[in-house]
Amino acid sequence: MERLISPRVTKEIVKKHGFRFTKSLGQNFLVDENILYKIIDGAEVDKEDMVIEVGPGIGTLTQGVAERAGKVVAVEIDKTLIPILAETLGEQENVEVINADILKIDIHKLIKEKSEGRPVKVIANLPYYVTTPIIMKFLEEKVPIQNIVVMIQKEVADRMQAQPNTKDYGALSVAVQYYCEPEIVARVPKTVFIPQPKIESTVIRLKVLKEPRVKVADEKMLFAVVKAAFGKRRKTLLNALSNSSLNIDKETIKKMLESSGIEEKRRGETLTIEEFAKLADTLCAHI
Missing domain, CATH: 1.10.8.100 (rRNA adenine dimethylase, C-terminal domain)
Structure with missing residues (x-):
């Protein structure tokens, strides 16, 4: 299979399958190799790892992650993308695609069944409207993962890493930093997506702490x-x-x-x- 990261290949696959982008799902496909590898490098993926990818789209990021990881479990909510993923990732023996809503999955059970004891990392190009619920699901349910590397709306990433006495500091800052050490990996222009979103994006790494940052009674x-x-x-x-x-x-x-x-x-x-x-x-x- 050709490299999916190419704008030409992405457009050809979309056209071949008659795929229609669903605005409500925030579907924007990455077509920039530099950004793709910044995400993978940011997650520090290697052959010892299992990666859970949320929202693989046509498999562009999945293809790159599969080159580095021991196993990839890609969770895609849009059933119309499943036959496309079967084609684009069919040659990747270490990739499993699941058609499901990540917010409704028992992730502890998923890891127990699929990881074979491997360390687990999460990678995603998240639809902006579900960014916070998805990230907080992994954190609040205390899923055994090492880090989460996601491409999200710039303003949300800024709030996640904001410090006290700044305009971006709020409840999300406290919640994320209670569980994680956040770090900006890359700023992402609109031009690296098909179709182009209206907002700027940011890749952020959330290194999950072994214990919450502070101890509390409740x-x-x-x-x-x-x-x-x-x-x-x-x-x-x-x-x-x-x-x-x-x-x-x-x-x-x-x-x-x-x-x-x-x-x-x-x-x-x-x-x-x-x-x-x-x-x-x-x-x-x-x-």
Whole structure:
């Protein structure tokens, strides 16, 4: 099979199969070899690894990953792409394609059945509308993976790696950095896709930490506090937390902030993950 990364080959395959791009699935096929290998290099894939690829499209990235990995499991939601993948990846003996919605799959079971004990890495060119749910599924379910390397909307990648006291810092920043060490791998222009998207993209590597960045008594409380703090960014922590789904009265919130050593007039965007953890633990201990 010819190299799929070529714009000519991609167009020929799309035309041959009469494939129609589905806007609702955010389908944009990569046609730039430089970016393709930045994704694969960023994931540090080798023959010892199993790679789960989310959204293989016509198999362009899959083909490159299969050259390096011991096994590739490609999960594609669009059933119209399955016969195309059977053709484009038919010669790749270490590739298995699954027609399914990654958000509905038991990933722990998938890894147990397919990995044969190999280290597992995740690679994806994600549809922008499901970026956060897919990434958080892998992280929140504590799937045993080493890293996630994804091509996503630039603004989302910027939020994932943002630090306190910046405009991009928010609940997503805290959630991702609680589980991972994020690092930008490459900025991606619109011109490397067919069809061209309207937005700029970024390849980001999320190196999954062996243990969460901070220890907390209750993760649900931590993320409830984070959500409340960023729910009304303009409000002080005292007002944001006391007017939230936490259902804790203002006086109690005031005492808990004081006990945590956090000034009540600060805003959520100024707190580090460690400070959020301390506040969550203080609330847990007194409620």
